[in-house]
Amino acid sequence: MDLYTYYRSTSSYRVRFALALKGVAVDAIAVNLIRDGGEHRKPGYLAINPQGRVPALKVEQGEVVIQSMAIIEYLEERFPHPALLPDDLLARARHREIAALIGCDIHPLHNVAVLNRLRGLGHDEGDVTAWIGHWITEGFVAVEALIGDEGFCFGEVGLADAYLLPQLYAARRFNVDLSGFPRICRVEALALQHPAFQTAHPDAQSDKPE
């Protein structure tokens, strides 16, 4: 399988983690979101993913699956063990809540295209930084209240962590103050010791610039 990915893309990081946890090897194809106006906006990549976003996974049949959640669900159903979701129905919903909160209500507000639109409307970098910090902080207040007191988000590593760690990477990149989020920081410290997160981390990607 081929994974179209960018090293510091949080959506790509989620999928890289799911692949690493499940021990599924893929060929990584780097799509640089910055260089030359963004390779994701060029016809060659739009032919693969008409939405012009990463990640995209080309599966063995040559079909392409886009959207990190759809890709992760495909992987979970195709390679069920180790599982990203627990057996208990309510516990599964708890993981999906965090995934949706981050994937739908935090990350889209600081995506490359959204930030460039703010700049295009005349906002300076101070405004952009404040905008990012506002949405990540607001979302993390809810995440902090929802996750548990021990281990990963809900004890064993799972889907919620696949979303939280990339979002934390973005928060640190944008210098968001995380001092008010001890549960989130506990999960981060634990996850950074986990081999699948180490494999998936932006710093471990071959397309990371020197």
Ligand SMILES: N[C@@H](CCC(=O)N[C@@H](CS)C(=O)NCC(=O)O)C(=O)O
């Ligand atoms: N909902 C999508 C989001 C994909 C997405 O927006 N990816 C970002 C990188 S994290 C991207 O390609 N951004 C390009 C842009 O905003 O122009 C998913 O979960 O896969």
